[in-house]
Amino acid sequence: MNSVKIAPSLLAADFGNLQRDVEMVNNSGAHWHHIDVMDGVFVPNISYGMPVVQAIAKHATKPLDVHLMIVDPDRYISTFAELGADILTVHYEACPHLHRTLQKIKSEGMKAGVAINPHTPVSVLSSIIQDVDLVCLMSVNPGYGGQKFIPHTFEKLRELKAMIVKAESGTLIEIDGGVGTGNAAELVEAGADVLVAGSSVFRAEDPVQAIAALNGLVKA
């Protein structure tokens, strides 16, 4: 059975045709809708906020995987729960009280994710991995779609997988940035459970086929 999840990143969608693109994901072999919220402070870019997430949630039929690239995410945890987020991921670098933040996410009925930037070592998660449902390994610097995959992500991925296996935490590993048919199989082989793909899906001539190709490459 293929247990690897494909999460198309709506950052690369056509915002003028957002309903169409959300429905494309609904009708494809993808597993989650990946939603990037950026504040222009934690990352240099601003993507979209609550009204757009609400519009996506209205049409989405698959779990909403919301990635907050914002400072002080605790302020908005309840709001994203109300908007229908299933998985809420915050950045390690933005959370001085990460354990408390993860508890708050779970208390709102969501799965709790932690993202780490390319420069942040995996080892910072060793004391908290038991409490994390998903680790999002950023394989580009967060803020923009369409960037080139950073190769040292593979070393971090293997190290993180070993940490999760040792802790028996069952934490999922998500790879975010520069993912496509050229590296999907190798990423899964190294331990990835969820692949976020923006440009490689939405810039493809046939996005449904691009998702099918990714699924085909990562079958167990």
Ligand SMILES: O=C(CO)[C@@H](O)[C@H](O)COP(=O)(O)O
């Ligand atoms: O979070 C981010 C970027 O900050 C990602 O989710 C990108 O949206 C992935 O896009 P591609 O690299 O696949 O185009």
